[in-house]
Amino acid sequence: METEERFEDGMLDVGAGHSIYWRSQGNPRAPAIVILHGGPGGAMNPQWADLLDAQQWRIVLFDQRGCGKSTPFGELRNNGLEDLVGDIEALREHLGIEQWAVFGGSWGTTLALAYAAAHPSRCRGFLLRGVYLARSEDTNWFLWDVRRVYPDVHATFLDAIEKAAGQRPSSARAVLDFSGEPLSRFDATSTVLARAWRDYESTLSRVNHEGQGQESEERTEDESSRAAIAMALLERHFMADELPPPALLPAVPRFAHLPCHIVHGRFDMVCPVDQAKALADAWPRANLSIVDAAGHWTFDPGVASALREAAKRLRADMGSAQAVA
Structure with missing residues (x-):
């Protein structure tokens, strides 16, 4: 029996004059997954949620500081990597979620890795697209x-x-x-x-x-x-x-016990694929899927298809610790 999907949204005051816009959709009884958009400054794209099975996930999206519907627009003060990591954790607590999976693309992968290093016990697994390690x-x-x-x-x-x-x-x-x-x-x-x-x-x-x-x-x-x-x-x-942030690859052992599925276009000209290979090599439970004839764009047909399959594998890796009606 399918569970009726639920949609919620709102603004969360995260301090220092910033408020972030968030939305939650999908199955409220399923494992949660938070989507971290790229940029920085890219703002959420609700179409990312379409890559996930809404019956199998409680999907959370938000606009990072200074962009999208978050306020104040374009504010650079109190807007650094540690601030954004803190916002993810504040949003988790606000929504009453004990643990969640993390889905990040491009800059969102940088943020996902920084969040995992700071809060490994709050993560259940990772879906990463277009890895950006943010080295010089x-x-x-x-x-x-x-x-x-x-x-x-x-x-x-x-x-x-x-x-x-x-x-x-x-x-x-x-x-x-x-x-x-x-x-x-x-x-x-x-x-x-x-x-x-x-x-x-x-x-x-x-x-x-x-x-x-x-x-x-x-x-x-x-x-x-x-x-x-x-x-x-x-x-x-x-x-x-x-940038560059604290080195991300040396932090991988803190969360390397968790499953990770990486999708990367072979001809990515924004974030060359050697970054994804370096991350996969450092992460024993990571599975890297390199998509031929594809670049950095999330909705390249090959990349989108690989992300859908990777999301299914991640959901299977996480098991049924939380029942899905």
Whole structure:
């Protein structure tokens, strides 16, 4: 007999002037899984929940500080990795969940690993897509070294920074240094640069670029600009001021007894697949699925299919400790 799905949402005051928007859906009697979105600044995408069987999971999503429906929008103060880890734990307590699985993509994998290191006893297992270990070399690849594969796209990105800042970057560090002030203005210049940043990342994310430029969800022009500003502003903030975080790979033994399923596109130009391989090598219970002819995009058909299968395997790994009606 199927259990009727339940939907709840709300705002949670997490302190220091920040409140995060959350939503819960699926089977309230099933094991919980929290979805950690990418970016930073990407905001939740409810379509991620469609990759999971709503009868088998209680699905929790939230917008991280400074983006989506969380407030204040674009706030960089009191917005670091430790703050976000604390928000995940505060949300777990608020919802009365004893333990949950963690589903993260891209920056969400960084956050998932940091949360697991801090609160291993609250985790039941992991589903990770597009692993980003947030080491200096990983950030440098995205901002600079990828020009060896996408020289034209990278040049267009630098053009946008030069137009906004009056200086052309000559290194990954300069990309961050020159883009900070223009992005922080929240004016027309910010919007143009943020859209260029968003388009750069979007192009690198996909192997097949047909239909690119269309919004995945129906958005007004203002909503699209707001989303781009949050993504660029917060990514730049974390890359410039917060990263690299404490080394994530050495922390794996704290939670290596838990099951983990990793899905990664072989031609991921945002987060090259060697990061996923390094994580799997450090994690005895990790299963790595490399999807050929796929990139970083969650909804690449191959990646989405692999995530659905990985979610089923994770649910089986976790067993039936919590009954599902």
